[in-house]
Amino acid sequence: MSGRNLWKLKPSGDLSEHTLAFWLLLPAALLLGLIVVYPVLKLLHDSLYSMSVFSAHAPQFIGLSNYADALSDPDVWRAIRFTLALCLVTVPGALLVGLGLALLSNRPWKWRWPVRLALLLPWALPLAFSGMIFAWFFNTEYGVVNDLLRRAGMAPISFLLIPQWGFFAICVATIWKSSSFVALILLAGLQTIPRSLYEAAELEGANAWQTFRHVTLPLLMPALAVALIFRTISALQSFDIPYAMTQGGPARYTETLSILVNTTAIEYMDVGYGSALAVLLFLLSMAVSSLYLRKLYRGAV
Numbered sequence: 001m002s003g004r005n006l007w008k009l010k011p012s013g014d015l016s017e018h019t020l021a022f023w024l025l026l027p028a029a030l031l032l033g034l035i036v037v038y039p040v041l042k043l044l045h046d047s048l049y050s051m052s053v054f055s056a057h058a059p060q061f062i063g064l065s066n067y068a069d070a071l072s073d074p075d076v077w078r079a080i081r082f083t084l085a086l087c088l089v090t091v092p093g094a095l096l097v098g099l100g101l102a103l104l105s106n107r108p109w110k111w112r113w114p115v116r117l118a119l120l121l122p123w124a125l126p127l128a129f130s131g132m133i134f135a136w137f138f139n140t141e142y143g144v145v146n147d148l149l150r151r152a153g154m155a156p157i158s159f160l161l162i163p164q165w166g167f168f169a170i171c172v173a174t175i176w177k178s179s180s181f182v183a184l185i186l187l188a189g190l191q192t193i194p195r196s197l198y199e200a201a202e203l204e205g206a207n208a209w210q211t212f213r214h215v216t217l218p219l220l221m222p223a224l225a226v227a228l229i230f231r232t233i234s235a236l237q238s239f240d241i242p243y244a245m246t247q248g249g250p251a252r253y254t255e256t257l258s259i260l261v262n263t264t265a266i267e268y269m270d271v272g273y274g275s276a277l278a279v280l281l282f283l284l285s286m287a288v289s290s291l292y293l294r295k296l297y298r299g300a301v
Contacts, residue, residue, distance in 0.1 A: 040282070046275035053269035066276035075252065076277065079260040080284075086171065086242075086256065087235040093175040094231050095224070098182025103216075105183065106190045116187070122180040131244025134173035135160065138245075160246050163253035170242050170254060177241065178234065182227045189223025190216070229292045236285050257281050 047066055049059040070076050105115040122130070137144045138159035146156035159165040193216065201211045239258035242248065248255030248263070255263075261281060265274025 043275050043278055043282070046271055047279050049272045051270075051272035051275075053271065059272070062272070066273050067280070069273065070276050070280060075255075075260065076257075076280075078252065079255050079257045082167075082254060083236060083238065083256045083258075085167070086174065086238055087232060089171045090174040090178065090235050091228070091231050093171065094178040094182050095227065097175060097179035098227065099186055099224075101179060101183035102186035102190055105187055119180045119183050119187075122177050123184065125177070127177065127240030128244045130177045131173060131241035134169060134176070134241070135245040138165075138169045161250055163250060166246050166250065166254045170245055173241050173245060174235070174238065178231055182231060185227040185230075186220060186223050189220045193219045225292070229289060232288055232292070233285050236288060237281065257284075 048061060048063060050062045050065075051059040101115070101119060105112055105119060125133075136142075138146075140146060140156060140158045140161065143159070145159065149156055157165055159169045197215050197219075198211060201215050206214070237258050238256045239262065242254055242256050243259050243262075246254045248259045257277065258281065261274055261277045264270050264277055268274075
């Protein structure tokens with residue numbers, strides 16, 4: 001047998017490519033099923049039962065009654081409206097601020113690396129800790145913001161006690177926290193754009209705005225889409241920052257759907273109804289993600 005045909009021989013017992021791929025992917029698939037699929041199925045199961053820790057009765061199957069109660073509950077709709085309002089403000093805000101930070105940190109100047117390191121600070125801080133920081137900033141008595149207002153001769157504002165100002169404070173904290181993550185994604189996208197395109201645009205006489213509009217922005221759209229998906233899903237599931245700042249108050253005005261799920265399932269110990277609310281939150285996140293991915297797929301085709 002010629003030497004060039006030896007590579008075609010397989011020792012007995014060797015695995016085919018498909019079998020090898022199966023065994024290599026099996027641990028990851030089992031882990032994914034353990035930490036994702038099983039909790040979702042368990043959540044769906046519990047949402048169909050009347051389950052309360054304070055009840056002496058065994059869990060009873062009630063079908064879709066928990067969902068019917070949720071859809072007729074004004075607290076649920078108020079939480080949904082606030083969650084969607086938070087998305088409508090913080091997602092574009094984080095994208096705009098993150099884009100500016102990414103462009104600033106991508107410029108060839110001596111302060112580029114300090115700016116990049118500064119981007120890591122908000123992203124590295126825990127969400128609850130960020131909420132506590134801004135709760136102190138907007139505190140009525142000793143907060144930094146009200147101290148500046150007093151120094152300017154203005155009356156202090158009870159930011160965390162007035163619904164509209166509470167929404168404003170939560171939006172500011174959320175944008176500050178999430179814009180660094182968006183900036184890191186967009187910075188990675190900016191670094192994939194060839195320098196030769198900017199040189200060609202400069203030779204053609206394009207100014208900074210024209211270069212950004214016709215070169216940077218079109219090539220940055222995939223990174224923008226990824227940042228948009230992650231930021232929207234994160235905004236829909238907002239819990240830590242609003243809870244750390246207002247605990248859902250005043251009068252439950254700043255209560256997100258995630259806070260309502262926590263209040264129902266953890267504080268009130270109504271596991272069945274809380275599971276139904278969590279399923280609604282999961283379906284809302286999946287619907288938004290599917291919409292984004294569908295538009296991305298159409299754009300790619």
